[in-house]
Amino acid sequence: MKFLNGLEPTHDLTYNDIFMVPSRSAVVSRSGVDLLTPDSVGTTIPLVVSNMTAVAGKRMAETVARRGGITILPQDISLSAIQDMVARVKGAHTVFETPIIVDVNDSVSTALALLGKRSHGAAVVLDGHRPVGIIAEKDCLEVDRFTPIHQVMTSEIITVDKSADLDSVFETLSTRHLPMVPVLDGEHLAGVLTRKGVLRSGLYSPAVDPQGRLMVGAAVGINGDVKTKTRELLDAGVDVIVLDTAHGHQEKMIEALPLAAAARDEFAAQTGRRIQIAAGNVVSAAGTRDLIAAGADIIKVGVGPGAMCTTRMMTGVGRPQFSAVLECSQAARELGAEVWADGGVKYPRDVALALAAGAASVMIGSWFAGTYESAGDLASDGEGRLFKESFGMASARAVNQRTRHQSAFERARAALFEEGISHSRMYLHPQRPGVEDLVDSIISGVRSAFSYAGADSITEFRERAIVGVQSAAGYEEGRPRETSW
Ligand SMILES: NC(=O)C1=CN([C@@H]2O[C@H](COP(=O)(O)OP(=O)(O)OC[C@H]3O[C@@H](n4cnc5c(N)ncnc54)[C@H](OP(=O)(O)O)[C@@H]3O)[C@@H](O)[C@H]2O)C=CC1
Ligand SMILES: Nc1nc2c(ncn2[C@@H]2O[C@H](COP(=O)(O)O)[C@@H](O)[C@H]2O)c(=O)[nH]1
Ligand SMILES: [K+]
Numbered sequence: 001m002k003f004l005n006g007l008e009p010t011h012d013l014t015y016n017d018i019f020m021v022p023s024r025s026a027v028v029s030r031s032g033v034d035l036l037t038p039d040s041v042g043t044t045i046p047l048v049v050s051n052m053t054a055v056a057g058k059r060m061a062e063t064v065a066r067r068g069g070i071t072i073l074p075q076d077i078s079l080s081a082i083q084d085m086v087a088r089v090k091g092a093h094t095v096f097e098t099p100i101i102v103d104v105n106d107s108v109s110t111a112l113a114l115l116g117k118r119s120h121g122a123a124v125v126l127d128g129h130r131p132v133g134i135i136a137e138k139d140c141l142e143v144d145r146f147t148p149i150h151q152v153m154t155s156e157i158i159t160v161d162k163s164a165d166l167d168s169v170f171e172t173l174s175t176r177h178l179p180m181v182p183v184l185d186g187e188h189l190a191g192v193l194t195r196k197g198v199l200r201s202g203l204y205s206p207a208v209d210p211q212g213r214l215m216v217g218a219a220v221g222i223n224g225d226v227k228t229k230t231r232e233l234l235d236a237g238v239d240v241i242v243l244d245t246a247h248g249h250q251e252k253m254i255e256a257l258p259l260a261a262a263a264r265d266e267f268a269a270q271t272g273r274r275i276q277i278a279a280g281n282v283v284s285a286a287g288t289r290d291l292i293a294a295g296a297d298i299i300k301v302g303v304g305p306g307a308m309c310t311t312r313m314m315t316g317v318g319r320p321q322f323s324a325v326l327e328c329s330q331a332a333r334e335l336g337a338e339v340w341a342d343g344g345v346k347y348p349r350d351v352a353l354a355l356a357a358g359a360a361s362v363m364i365g366s367w368f369a370g371t372y373e374s375a376g377d378l379a380s381d382g383e384g385r386l387f388k389e390s391f392g393m394a395s396a397r398a399v400n401q402r403t404r405h406q407s408a409f410e411r412a413r414a415a416l417f418e419e420g421i422s423h424s425r426m427y428l429h430p431q432r433p434g435v436e437d438l439v440d441s442i443i444s445g446v447r448s449a450f451s452y453a454g455a456d457s458i459t460e461f462r463e464r465a466i467v468g469v470q471s472a473a474g475y476e477e478g479r480p481r482e483t484s485w
Contacts, residue, residue, distance in 0.1 A: 001326070001356050004468035012323035014305070015350040019470045019478070025454030030447040031203075034457045035068070039298050039338040039360035041240050041276050042215060044068030044205045045443055046355060046458060048340055049435075050365030051075065051219035051244060052308070053398060054390040057375035058085040059117060060368065060435060062092040065214035067204040067439050072242050072363075074393065075219040076402040079229075082218055083236045090213040090237055094206040096162070096183050096191025099124045102149055104132055109145040111135045116378035116386075119371075119434030120194055121179045125153045131182045131189050133157060157182065162190045170198045200436060204443075207239075210273060215239040217278075222256040230263035234275060242300065243279040246311065246394055246419065249287035253279065254294045261295030281342055283324035285331035292337045298360070299337060301328045305344025307366035308392030311419045322357055329358025329462075348445025355446065355458055356465035366390055370426030371435040378428075386428040392420020 003009065004021055027033065035045045047069035049056050053076065061071035073082055092098050100114045100123035111123055115137055125133035133153035143152055159182045160169050173181060173195040180194040207215040217240035218233045220226060230241055243260055245253060260277055268274040279291045280300025288299045302325075304311040304318025312318040325341045332339045341354035342363040354362045368374055369390035376388040391397045396418045403411045432438055455461035 001358065001462055001465045001467060004466050007468070009323075009469050012320040013469060014320035014322050015344065015353045016472075016475045017320070017469055018322050018353050018356075018467050019474060020353070020356060020449065020453065021466050021468065022452040023454045023464060023466060025451055027451040027454055027456050030444070030451045032456060033447045033450045035443065035446065036457070037338075037361045038459050039276065039340070041070065041207075041217075041298075041361070042209070043070050043207045043361060045207075045439070046351070046359070046361040046446070047439065047442065048072060048217075048361050048363045049368055050306075050342070050363050051217075051242060052365045052369070052390070052393055053077075053401070054376050054388070055365050055369045055374045058088045059098075059373045060371075060375065061085065061089045061216045062098060062214055063118075063373045063435055064439065065089065065207045065216060066092070066094060066097070067200060067436060068207050069439065070207055070215050070217050070240065072217040072219050072240070073238075075221045075244060076393075076398070079232050079236070082233065082238075086216055086218070086236045086238055089216045090209075092214055093191045094208060094212070094214060095166075095201050096193060097180075097197050099182065099189060099192040101126055101189070102135065103127075104148075104150045104153075106149050107145060108135075108140045108143055108147045108149060108152060111149055112137070112140050112145070116372060118373065119436065120192060124182050124189060124192060125149055126189065129188055131157065131159065131184070134180075134182070136179060159184050160193065166193075166198050166201060169193050170195060173198065196436070200440070209237075209239055217242055219244045220260065221245060222250075222252045226256040227259040227263045230260040231267065234263065234267040239275065240298075241275060241277045243277060243296070244281070244300070246281065246303070248280040248282045248300065249284070249290060254290060257291060257294035257296055278340060280340075282328060283319040285327050288328040288331040288337075288339070289335065292332065292335045297337055299328055299332050299339045300342045300363070301325050301339050301359070302342035302344065302363075306342075306392065306420075307344070307346075308390060308395065308420045308424060309343065310392070310421060311394070314419050322353060325354055325357040325359050329360075333358065348442045349449075351442050352446050352449035353467070355461055356449075356453075356467060358462045360458065366424070366426055368435050368438065370428050371438060372428070372433055373435045374426075381425070386433065387425040388428070390424045390426045391422045394418065395420035395422040397422035 045068035049071035051072040051074040122136040133155040135153040218238040219242040276297040278298035279296035305321040338360035341359035
């Protein structure tokens with residue numbers, strides 16, 4: 001990456017401070033851009049879902065992995081829950097979407113409670129193992145909540161066989177204006193296909209492990225028995241380990257990393273598969289080098305940019321994210337490692353700029369909290385707008401949960417160091433309510449940015465990008481106007 005006209009900035013910058021200029025390009029189509037990440041994780045798009053309790057669960061993990069990204073499960077979930085989630089993700093189909101299932105004798109209220117869990121807009125009704133109907137929200141309007149589903153469902157359903165080719169399925173869905181079709185394996189339900197899902201399967205490649213199963217990562221804190229915890233996660237089947245703490249450049253992290261790396265190396269010796277270890281968060285070249293020396297493959301960069309984060313307000317500590325990513329990625333690459341840009345992403349442009357600064361992948365938390373697939377429950381405000389509640393991992397709410405097994409005194413002590421917000425409303429975008437809708441908009445923005453820079457891969461983009469520094473007025477000029485001036 002170069003600064004336009006060689007004008008190196010004299011102060012640190014964040015995404016809003018930066019613009020990118022187009023260069024002569026030989027990239028003939030935005031669809032031809034390859035977004036495979038250079039961090040050796042195996043993700044085919046540069047998106048990582050943050051290990052935040054309000055965001056990252058099994059639905060998020062499988063949905064994002066099907067489109068090529070990866071989700072990091074939070075560190076404050078029990079091992080048995082992690083094992084269950086990883087097994088569910090690994091058991092999910094790489095093309096067929098996981099259906100919402102209701103029983104024919106369930107009531108309309110059950111269907112309504114489940115419909116908001118995914119973006120399909122409908123659930124499959126089963127009688128035993130046999131699909132006998134489909135129920136959508138429109139079927140539930142103006143009927144009593146206790147009405148049995150079989151009284152309101154559509155029972156004339158069209159199904160497709162699991163061997164059907166996707167073009168013909170797309171045709172069926174389009175011509176019949178169906179929200180989705182159940183896919184059958186014999187008499188059994190193998191999944192569902194939506195129109196957008198079929199389209200996406202042609203545009204994205206899933207992020208898969210060597211056995212062809214969807215990928216998922218998990219986070220580990222730096223306290224306790226890091227080696228055993230890492231090994232347990234590896235045995236559960238996770239595809240990347242994230243050693244995560246607010247202040248990554250601390251001795252405890254430097255002691256914990258070799259333990260995690262030892263567990264990883266033993267696992268590799270036994271299974272032949274070497275899993276990448278990401279660690280953070282840091283914002284300096286010195287922090288990056290120390291964590292790589294201690295055993296990290298990927299450095300997580302970002303202190304304070306997160307939407308749920310109050311660290312900078314509480315402590316004054318942090319660093320504008322674009323400069324942090326730029327400095328850390330340069331240091332990492334000198335040592336053969338990569339970085340993830342973690343936090344502060346609000347628009348597709350921020351992902352493109354993080355990649356220009358040298359990130360191999362970009363972590364997103366809060367933006368994805370406002371989707372059907374995030375871990376929280378769907379709620380609606382006084383005006384009927386849908387939202388999910390989100391909270392920071394260093395908020396009183398998360399700390400309380402994480403320290404629940406400690407003494408009352410320990411918990412009260414931990415609660416003093418609050419660096420995140422406990423309640424926020426992340427509204428679902430009316431036109432982009434599902435995480436895949438957001439992924440579509442991010443990835444199309446990134447592909448387009450690459451073609452403006454004349455780059456057809458992440459490594460080429462970070463070489464070729466030319467950026468400048470803009471004023472607040474320059475940033476404002478780039479914003480669309482939904483009403484007149
Ligand atoms: N990217 C960011 O800007 C930030 C991210 N977070 C996220 O919040 C979650 C919780 O992280 P964390 O608070 O580290 O919790 P952890 O439970 O992982 O504990 C962190 C450990 O580091 C010690 N420590 C020393 N200095 C600090 C410091 N300045 N901040 C935090 N811990 C310190 C703590 O000891 P002691 O408690 O005795 O001080 C504790 O032993 C993580 O998911 C993290 O990514 C949190 C804040 C900032
Ligand atoms: N200082 C804090 N940082 C937090 C907290 N919870 C999460 N995080 C960090 O934010 C990113 C996600 O950023 P976002 O802008 O996409 O939401 C996450 O990966 C963590 O590094 C917190 O409570 N305090
Ligand atoms: K912030």
